[in-house]
Amino acid sequence: MAGRRRFLLLVCSFFLAVVVVTGGAIFLGPTLRTPQQVAADAAPPSPSLVTATVERRSLAEPVVLRGRLTAGRSRAITLPVAAVGANSVVTRLFVKPGDSVAEGRALLESSGKPMFAMKLPFPLYRDITTDARGPDVTAVQRMLRRVGYPVAVSGALDGQTRRHLSRFYHDRGYRIEDMDWQTGSGNANDSSPSAVWLPQSAALLIDKSGRRISKVGVRVGKVLDDPKLLLFELDQQAPTISAAIALDQRDLVNTGQEVQVTDDLTGETRTAEVASVGSQPQEGADGQVGFQVRCRFTEAPLEGASGSLRLEIRVATAEEVLAVPVSAVYSRPDGSTFVTVVDGSSRTNDIDMTAGRSAGGWVELREPTGPGLTEGVQVMVGELHSDR
DSSP: OHHHHHHHHHHHHHHHHHHHHHHHHHHHGGGOOOHHHHHHHHSOOOOEEEEEEOEEEOOBOOEEEEEEEEOOOOEEEEOOGGGOSTTOBEEEEOOOTTOEEOTTOEEEEETTEEEEEEOOSSOOOSOEETTOBSHHHHHHHHHHHHTTOOOOOOSBOOHHHHHHHHHHHHTTTOOGGGOOOOSSSSOTTOOSTTOEEEOGGGEEEOSSTTEEEEEEOOOTTOBOOOTTOEEEEESOOOOEEEEEEOGGGGGGOOTTOEEEEEETTTOOEEEEEEEEEEEEEEEOTTSOEEEEEEEEESSSOOSSOOSOEEEEEOOBOSSOEEEEEGGGOEEOTTSOEEEEEEOTTSOEEEEEEOEEEEETTEEEEOSSOOTTOOTTOEEEEEEEOOOO
């Protein structure tokens, strides 16, 4: 009986040992490696090639300049000195922004009396009275002739000139005899020297007919007591940008090229175009001597720019060229250059090339190129390694 028990105990011990060994193998097996496996796992992975495509493209590199904003030109119509006074009040306005100003047109009324646009060589320096003589009378007679009244240019305010002045007022809705300019008899038909036929305050000077009003500086009820008062602004143009370009960049910039304008202070940007490039060197906004470049906005202009503007002028080659990224070009100790073409199986082939123009991170492949270096092929720009 005792022998039987020892036999059973030996059998159980054997099976228990088998289970322990098998389980240990199962759990420890994945971590058990040969020395060859350990060395292989420690080696760095094979690098993968980074490639780019050979392209036909225009090479563009912006020309960067410093510029300043210049207010658009305009023509001002100012208040005649004789019209200044506490009793001079705007009672009517006949024009608004966008209207054309023709010579002889009434632009406003001051205390019920009209003020006309006149192209005169100088402001009237006195009231034009009966039998007045002088260059001011000559200027008024020529004005009357330009607006359609056949007055003889005699330099004297004779009866013919007075009649045409009356017609001038009548055709514009006024009767000259209703005006209270007279300082003597009070009758404009009176031939006494005191009768005023055209007061100096009635003439608003313009340089030519056809300009358009861009701004009206007064309103009905405005008291004209400020001698510096601006009545109207004519033909105000959009602001422009000016800069100077160096001689070696002069041939790169032409009219019509796109310009990105950036205000350094606010970071605000606008699109413009090159309007003109000067032919004679002069001092630019940065104090450097160069050729004057003027640009105009092609969208809403910058308002209240800080004065420090960065201009990027897009410059492009006239034709497309075969090009690769600059990082694809390698050089040898002897100074020759080449690119490495990569085929679909990641095989590489070094091909000699001659570099041409470069711009924007690309370089031209001067033709003729080596065999197989054509548009669409892949060239190596580097190798990608794991961080391990």
